[in-house]
Amino acid sequence: MPSVTTESLAGAASALDTALASALRLSVVRLNRRLRAQRADTSVTLTQLAALSTLDLHGALTPGELAAHEKVQPPSMTRVLTVLEERGLVLRRPHPSDGRQALVELTEAGRDLLAQEVRMREAWLAQRLAELPAEDRETLRAASAVIDRLVAS
């Protein structure tokens, strides 16, 4: 009965993907909460930190590009940028060729704060990562890349 076998295999593969999806969902939701809770003793929120990190990695971006990278809608990014600009951590420059757009870049203060935040804030995560076997760290490194591709798709 090949059809039954085929169906079983297909069904099994799909079930496995669903189980993996569920497990991954729970893991990600919980780690995200833990990372957000870390905010208490620092001066920027996790969302603001993510925006600063992305600007640091990519250089100047338009608000729209930044929203796309961060997987938020433009109005959400507007709010984040407003706060960051008020605090002097980023700068909105006019776009050289398109008056509708803007170019957002890190200020010197933003770069400094980012470095400091990354050091302080990621202490517990980096510490825990350091305690893991090298193999587990490698797994997370690879997973991070896979997730990025997944999210970008």
Added chain:
Amino acid sequence: MPSVTTESLAGAASALDTALASALRLSVVRLNRRLRAQRADTSVTLTQLAALSTLDLHGALTPGELAAHEKVQPPSMTRVLTVLEERGLVLRRPHPSDGRQALVELTEAGRDLLAQEVRMREAWLAQRLAELPAEDRETLRAASAVIDRLVAS
């Protein structure tokens, strides 16, 4: 100069952990956003779904245990449980031996809805997982387990 070498190695290892921590943070934040955005066409939020999943995996739990599993503070879990109980998806039973505590369990309706949500809601994630090379799926599976240990610690 062995001390310089040792310091260099230690410094390098630490820098790598910090880089990994940053990459993992960005990946997790973005995937979490994407998973939350999935809510649009479903009937429970991601947070509610996570609580239901955990009850399904662990069986009856007290609100405190559930909050600990989900990495939220007890009042946050109270709010989630209130909504779920109003909708008949969970049930709060008196604890057999401690009048302060309660035992929360899935109702039949909760179990049904969970199955349905997992099918519908994780369609896009399961679909993308299915498109990945088996190796990448294995990486994510392993990473999920590592993250769970990390978060629990």
Added chain:
DNA sequence: TATTGTTATACTCTATAACTATA
């Protein structure tokens, strides 16, 4: 007195809809 859970309150994160300015 300590612990479990809830209520009260407030802030962060994010979205959709409507608006403005430029292309």
Added chain:
DNA sequence: TATAGTTATAGAGTATAACAATA
């Protein structure tokens, strides 16, 4: 008319502080 960005508004997610009930 289409696009980039912002403003207005609302709902979800979460926390801390204060309280009630039980151990």
